Amino acid sequence: MVTQIQHEEDGSTSAVRRQARIKEARGDRFFAIVNTTFLVLLTLSVLYPLLFVVSASFSSADAVMAGKVFIFPVDFTLEGYKAVFNYPRIWVGFTNSLFYAVVGTTVNVIMTLIAAYPLSRRDLFGRTAFLSLFLFTMLFSGGLIPSYLLVKQLGLMNTRWALIFPQSLSVWNLLITIAFFRTSIPPEMLEAAQLDGASDFQHFFRIVLPLSSSIIAVISLFYAVSHWNQFFSALLYLGRAELHPLQLILREILVENTVDLTRMGDIREMVRRQGLIELLKFSSIVVASVPVLLAYPFVQKHFVKGIMLGAVKG
Amino acid sequence: MTDSALSKAKPLPSVNAKPFASAIKRIRRGWQLYLLLALPLAWLFIFCYYPMYGAQIAFRRFLPGDTVWNAPWVGLAQFERFFKSHMFWTVIRNTITISLYQLIVGFPFPILLALSLNQVRRRRFSQSVQLITYAPYFISTVVIVGILIQILDMRRGPLNMALGLFGVAPIHFLAKPELFPSIYVWSGIWQSMGFNSVIYLAALTTIDPELHEAAVMDGASRLRRIWHIDLPGIMPVAITLLILNMGGILSIGFEKAFLLQNLLNLTTAEVISTYVFKVGIQGGFTNYSYAAAIGLLNSLVGLVMIVLARSISKKLTGYDLW
Numbered sequence: 291m292v293t294q295i296q297h298e299e300d301g302s303t304s305a306v307r308r309q310a311r312i313k314e315a316r317g318d319r320f321f322a323i324v325n326t327t328f329l330v331l332l333t334l335s336v337l338y339p340l341l342f343v344v345s346a347s348f349s350s351a352d353a354v355m356a357g358k359v360f361i362f363p364v365d366f367t368l369e370g371y372k373a374v375f376n377y378p379r380i381w382v383g384f385t386n387s388l389f390y391a392v393v394g395t396t397v398n399v400i401m402t403l404i405a406a407y408p409l410s411r412r413d414l415f416g417r418t419a420f421l422s423l424f425l426f427t428m429l430f431s432g433g434l435i436p437s438y439l440l441v442k443q444l445g446l447m448n449t450r451w452a453l454i455f456p457q458s459l460s461v462w463n464l465l466i467t468i469a470f471f472r473t474s475i476p477p478e479m480l481e482a483a484q485l486d487g488a489s490d491f492q493h494f495f496r497i498v499l500p501l502s503s504s505i506i507a508v509i510s511l512f513y514a515v516s517h518w519n520q521f522f523s524a525l526l527y528l529g530r531a532e533l534h535p536l537q538l539i540l541r542e543i544l545v546e547n548t549v550d551l552t553r554m555g556d557i558r559e560m561v562r563r564q565g566l567i568e569l570l571k572f573s574s575i576v577v578a579s580v581p582v583l584l585a586y587p588f589v590q591k592h593f594v595k596g597i598m599l600g601a602v603k604g
Numbered sequence: 605m606t607d608s609a610l611s612k613a614k615p616l617p618s619v620n621a622k623p624f625a626s627a628i629k630r631i632r633r634g635w636q637l638y639l640l641l642a643l644p645l646a647w648l649f650i651f652c653y654y655p656m657y658g659a660q661i662a663f664r665r666f667l668p669g670d671t672v673w674n675a676p677w678v679g680l681a682q683f684e685r686f687f688k689s690h691m692f693w694t695v696i697r698n699t700i701t702i703s704l705y706q707l708i709v710g711f712p713f714p715i716l717l718a719l720s721l722n723q724v725r726r727r728r729f730s731q732s733v734q735l736i737t738y739a740p741y742f743i744s745t746v747v748i749v750g751i752l753i754q755i756l757d758m759r760r761g762p763l764n765m766a767l768g769l770f771g772v773a774p775i776h777f778l779a780k781p782e783l784f785p786s787i788y789v790w791s792g793i794w795q796s797m798g799f800n801s802v803i804y805l806a807a808l809t810t811i812d813p814e815l816h817e818a819a820v821m822d823g824a825s826r827l828r829r830i831w832h833i834d835l836p837g838i839m840p841v842a843i844t845l846l847i848l849n850m851g852g853i854l855s856i857g858f859e860k861a862f863l864l865q866n867l868l869n870l871t872t873a874e875v876i877s878t879y880v881f882k883v884g885i886q887g888g889f890t891n892y893s894y895a896a897a898i899g900l901l902n903s904l905v906g907l908v909m910i911v912l913a914r915s916i917s918k919k920l921t922g923y924d925l926w
Contacts, residue, residue, distance in 0.1 A: 317825050317826075317827075318825055318826050321723075321825070321826045321827055322723070322826075325720055325723050325724070326724070326729075328720055329717075329720055329721065329724065329729075329733050332717065332720075332733075332737070333732075333733050333736050333737060335794075336736055336737050336739075336740060336794060336797075336798065337736050339751050339755055339794070340739070340740070340751075342754075342755065342762055343751055343754065346754070354760070355760065356760065357759060357760030357761070357762075357765055359762075360762055360765070401643065401644050401647065404640040404641070404643065404644060405640075405641060405644035405645075407637075407640060408634075408637035408638070408640050408641040409641070411634075411637060413630065413634065414634055414637050415627055415630040415631050415634065416631075420641065420645070423645075423648060423653075424648060427648065427652040427653075429906075429907050429910055429911075430656070430903055430904075430906070430907045431652070431655065431656070431903055432652075432654075432655030432656040432657070432658055432659040432899075432900075432903070433655070433659055433880070433896060433899025433900050433902070433903055434877075434880055434881065434884065434885075434895070434896075434899050435659075435661065435880070435884045435885075435892050435895050435896035435899055436654075436655035436656070436657075436658035436659045436661060436896060436899075437651075437655045438884075438885065439655075439658060439661070439672060439892070440650075440651070440654060440655055440658060455647075455651070456651050458647050458651070459644060459647060459648070489636055490634065490636035490637050490640075491636050494640070515742050518744070519742075519743075519744030519745065519746075521744065521745060521746050521859055521863075522858055522859055526885065537744055537746045540744075540746045540747060540750065541746050541863065543750075544746065544747070544749065544750030544753065545746070545749055545750065545753065545863050571750065571754065572754070575747050575750055575751065578744070578747060579743050579744070579747055582742045582743070582744075583739060583742060583743075586738075586739070586742050587735060590734075590735065590738070
């Protein structure tokens with residue numbers, strides 16, 4: 291502001307300056323337009339595949355088979371969703387995944403909190419050593435085969451716990467939580483609590499936990515999404531079909547193209563069924579992804595904060 | 605940690621004279637903390653450290669009927685078998701090709717998105733862009749591959765339909781080995797560009813606004829301010845991430861590669877992680893030792909790379925990773 295006024299008073303150069311400013315402003319306006327266009331195009335290209343899938347899921351089987359769907363649904367129908375409802379495997383997978391996500395996330399959050407609290411306490415004797423033990427596992431692992439043999443040895447093969455116990459804790463989420471405890475819980479509270487004769491348990495349960503709802507929301511989201519989306523562990527450990535999570539069943543439908551066509555009718559019926567199977571692919575994608583995508587905008591605000599915390603050195 | 609502990613202790617010379625006694629005292633005072641930590645530590649030893657110990661199976665010959673602990677030692681024979689295998693160069697080459705491609709092409713996108721978003725003044729607009737670009741990150745790999753198969757479908761996929769408008773004959777994208785790295789990398793950019801931009805947006809918020817104010821007064825355009833202020837401001841983060849990614853050059857994740865594979869593209873699609881799975885788990889347990897050796901080698905190289913990467917990044921940016 292000050293310099294601006296000075297320029298105005300400085301008669302001879304002010305016209306030149308003003309012209310330069312207008313030119314700059316024009317340049318900036320041009321930049322803003324280019325910038326906005328770039329972002330819009332980028333966003334549309336991210337959005338398009340999702341839009342295509344959703345639109346195809348609401349289109350008729352004929353339109354999907356003929357490749358008529360581009361952006362909007364063609365011959366709007368709910369046939370695809372009826373097919374999902376009539377395909378029992380999807381519901382088996384859905385309930386199993388719900389179990390893995392709910393139980394797994396509960397275990398995860400408890401484990402993370404009880405590990406993060408002591409590790410965030412600077413007066414914990416041996417803190418650096420414990421922390422290093424956790425950190426080292428981010429850099430090195432025994433590999434697939436030894437972990438697989440361990441699960442076998444523990445008798446977890448073909449049990450639901452094979453998807454819960456080996457992944458009870460993620461060191462990355464642990465670090466985020468430690469960073470949160472360090473930066474968001476004022477250390478004076480610990481001193482005050484200790485002066486009042488409170489034990490560590492009391493400080494943890496009565497003071498720290500009630501202040502931690504935002505970090506609990508963030509790690510719950512991360513854990514729940516990773517359980518819901520988990521595919522590899524189920525492929526490794528679960529042979530029994532009734533334990534399969536949704537992702538394994540989606541793989542049968544989407545990638546391996548093995549949908550059970552038990553009741554074969556005449557040719558016309560078969561063609562119709564083939565169309566339904568194609569339609570089922572789109573509607574099952576939507577059904578499987580909706581729970582995750584619904585949860586995420588609610589925690590988005592927290593979750594950006596969570597990643598930023600992760601960026602702060604633990 | 606000793607600093608804070610000492611500052612809390614009474615200022616007596618005997619604190620240093622009896623470190624052992626003071627340690628015992630601190631441990632006894634903090635017993636509740638250790639109790640909380642006990643279960644996570646037990647888990648850590650069982651599920652992370654025990655498999656590291658069990659990785660010794662790579663130096664044994666594990667046969668049906670053996671246990672991990674009584675199989676005969678064979679030294680480095682399993683490793684030699686891998687080095688001599690016809691798949692050795694294939695999986696190494698495929699893994700590094702995809703990694704490097706991903707590193708070079710994928711790296712600028714989150715930066716570009718963050719810089720661009722940082723220039724947007726309307727909050728509603730920038731929030732919607734973020735909401736949409738983050739979303740694919742939360743979609744499962746199986747679904748991502750399912751979507752890819754549909755989009756790239758030869759007869760009715762929109763990509764071939766669009767190409768058809770220009771007179772291009774339908775391409776069976778997933779059957780062409782030469783296209784596999786591109787499909788892998790570009791779908792990865794699509795999925796994680798938004799999510800990866802968050803860290804750069806965070807770095808941008810830490811830039812001193814006075815720098816921008818001063819530049820505006822000197823008549824710097826927005827583009828110049830991005831070039832001279834924003835970009836140098838996020839450089840340390842960018843270099844750190846770049847080097848970290850280089851450390852992970854041999855670790856292409858299992859899921860997406862495995863799901864995108866088919867018999868036709870396998871020559872470029874077989875990476876280390878999928879090969880270990882096929883040899884070790886699908887191949888049955890006569891191959892446990894061999895697959896474990898490949899996995900162990902992969903882990904060891906990864907560890908060395910990341911330690912190297914850390915010292916390079918420390919030298920270049922002065923930022924210590926741990």
